[in-house]
Amino acid sequence: MKKLTEEELATYEWQLDVPEHGVEGQERLKNSTVLVSRCGGLGSVVAYELAAAGVGTLILAHAGNVKHSDLNRQLLMTHDWLGKPRVESAERRLKELNPRLNIISIPENITENNAAKLVGMADVIVDAAPLFEERFLMNREAVKQGKPLVDCAMYELEAQITTIVPGETACLSCLYPEHPVAWKRRFPVFGAVSGTIACLGAMEAIKLISEFGEPLKNRLLTMDMRTMDVHTIQIKQRENCVVCGV
Amino acid sequence: MNIKLKFTAQIKDILGRNSDTIEVENGIKLKDLISKLVTRYGKVFESILFDDNGLYRHSNLIIVNQSQVNYDENVTLSDGVEVTLMSPISGG
Ligand SMILES: [Zn+2]
Numbered sequence: 001m002k003k004l005t006e007e008e009l010a011t012y013e014w015q016l017d018v019p020e021h022g023v024e025g026q027e028r029l030k031n032s033t034v035l036v037s038r039c040g041g042l043g044s045v046v047a048y049e050l051a052a053a054g055v056g057t058l059i060l061a062h063a064g065n066v067k068h069s070d071l072n073r074q075l076l077m078t079h080d081w082l083g084k085p086r087v088e089s090a091e092r093r094l095k096e097l098n099p100r101l102n103i104i105s106i107p108e109n110i111t112e113n114n115a116a117k118l119v120g121m122a123d124v125i126v127d128a129a130p131l132f133e134e135r136f137l138m139n140r141e142a143v144k145q146g147k148p149l150v151d152c153a154m155y156e157l158e159a160q161i162t163t164i165v166p167g168e169t170a171c172l173s174c175l176y177p178e179h180p181v182a183w184k185r186r187f188p189v190f191g192a193v194s195g196t197i198a199c200l201g202a203m204e205a206i207k208l209i210s211e212f213g214e215p216l217k218n219r220l221l222t223m224d225m226r227t228m229d230v231h232t233i234q235i236k237q238r239e240n241c242v243v244c245g246v
Numbered sequence: 247m248n249i250k251l252k253f254t255a256q257i258k259d260i261l262g263r264n265s266d267t268i269e270v271e272n273g274i275k276l277k278d279l280i281s282k283l284v285t286r287y288g289k290v291f292e293s294i295l296f297d298d299n300g301l302y303r304h305s306n307l308i309i310v311n312q313s314q315v316n317y318d319e320n321v322t323l324s325d326g327v328e329v330t331l332m333s334p335i336s337g338g
Contacts, residue, residue, distance in 0.1 A: 042338040128338040135336060155255045155335035176305040180334040182256040182294050187337040194337065220314075222332075224254070224264070234313040 001031050002056075008100070012054050018212075025210030030056045032209045035122035037061035037110050037138065039090045041073030041194030042152055042201070043128035048075065049202035050126075051094045055209070057102040058094070059122055062086045063109045073191030110134040115141045124205050125149040127172075128198070130187070132180055139164065139172035143244045148208050148215075152201035156188040157225040159197035162235065163204050163215040166244065170218055174238040174245075193225055247272050247325035249279065256333040257306070260290050270323075276308065277320045279329065294333060307332040 004027055009016070012026050034055050036043045039062040047058055066077045066086055076090035087105035094101055104121070108114055110129060119125055119141035127138050127149055135151065142149035142164065149164045151172055164171050200221070207213040220233045239245060251266040258264045268286070270279060280302075284292045295306055302317040309330040315321050323329065 038338055040338045130336055130338040132334070132336050152338075153335045154337040158254055158335065160335065175307065176334050178303055178305045180305045180336070181303065182333050183336055187335075189337055222254070227264075231312060233309050235307075236314060238316075 001027055003027060004030060008054065015053065020212035021210050025212060026054060028209050028211065029054045029206065032123045033057040033059060033121060034205055034209075035059040035061070035118055035125045035138075036128060037118070037125075037134065038063075038129050039074070039076055039086065040070070040128065040130060041075075041189055041191055042154065042198045043126070044074045044076040044090065045195040045198030046126045046128055046152070046202045046205070047090060047094060048097065049199055050205060051098045051101050053202070053206055054098070055101075055205075057104065059104045059106065059118055060087055060090055061106040061108055061110055061114070061118055062090065063107055073189055073194050075191065075195070110137050112137065116145075119145055119147055122147060124208050126201050126205055127151045128153075128201070130185065132176070132183060135172055136176075140243050142166060143171050150201045150204045150208070152197045154187075154189065154194050154197050157190070157193055158223065159193055159225070160220055160222045161197055161200050161204065161216060162220045163208070163217055165215070165217055168217055170235050170237045171241060171244040173243040174241045175220070175235060177238060177241065196225065197223070247274075249274075249323060250326070250328040251283070252328060252330040254330065254332045255335050257291070257294060257331050260294065261287055272325070274323050275320050276310075276315065276317065276323060276329075279323060280317070283331075295331075305334045307334070 036047045039060050066081045070077045076093045081089040087107050091103050091105050115137040125142050129135050143166045146166045152161045220235050223230050308315050
């Protein structure tokens with residue numbers, strides 16, 4: 001395991017003081033790889049927080065070029081990068097913050113062709129995709145390969161998050177055993193909503209890697225930012241789940 | 247007895263409200279409650295919760311107080327419980 005350099009010890013000084021994290025936890029972050037897909041309103045902020053926290057390697061998967069309509073929430077995309085690849089914009093912004101960060105950027109969304117490979121390269125997956133098809137693929141591969149997956153999602157002023165640990169918790173297909181029919185590709189969003197749930201997702205990933213605290217295992221945290229109601233719901237594995245059922 | 251209802255995402259959008267209260271007979275079962283809601287809220291609501299064959303779409307989560315329950319468990323509901331119907335979200 002790679003040790004922290006003097007520069008890293010100085011950079012992370014204030015978070016090294018977090019009980020149960022410390023130098024050992026920070027070294028675990030440095031030696032870890034996290035897959036984030038996509039890097040939109042949610043994934044951008046997940047990636048930014050993980051880069052700030054000192055995760056060693058980020059795998060970013062996101063297709064397409066920056067558009068005007070990305071800029072209200074996709075905080076790794078900037079006006080000067082309009083029309084150019086999103087992952088390049090993300091990479092450039094993350095490197096400004098943390099030049100030590102190793103980034104593997106894939107200008108593709110998660111598909112049947114890349115899901116197994118990308119999940120296989122990561123220690124932890126943070127699922128921030130706008131389509132259930134992509135989420136179900138990452139979930140299936142995470143369960144198959146025994147990798148923890150933090151599933152964050154939002155809609156309008158609502159948001160939710162759960163942490164899936166294969167063998168211990170319900171998976172995404174336990175929660176949603178059938179293809180959701182009502183979901184539409186375009187959803188109402190403020191960046192502050194996707195960013196809020198993204199910060200929770202980044203914190204879950206940090207806890208899983210550094211090994212402290214209590215991740216949201218078999219718990220679905222829900223927030224309604226219209227009313228500021230926050231709940232933690234007990235969820236359960238589905239006996240006949242096609243992904244994780246025995 | 248009264249049951250407090252809460253709705254999220256697309257279900258909330260269709261109903262144009264995020265909560266309601268319904269008076270029901272004592273010891274009502276979950277499936278009977280859902281049937282009452284279909285009568286009360288109409289066809290579009292029904293089409294979110296049930297497929298063309300009348301089977302429940304299990305991706306709509308049912309939360310009783312703070313715990314998820316499966317539609318098929320058909321739990322008995324007691325006075326004052328809060329039932330939340332959550333339609334799945336995937337915004338990123
Ligand atoms: Zn499952």
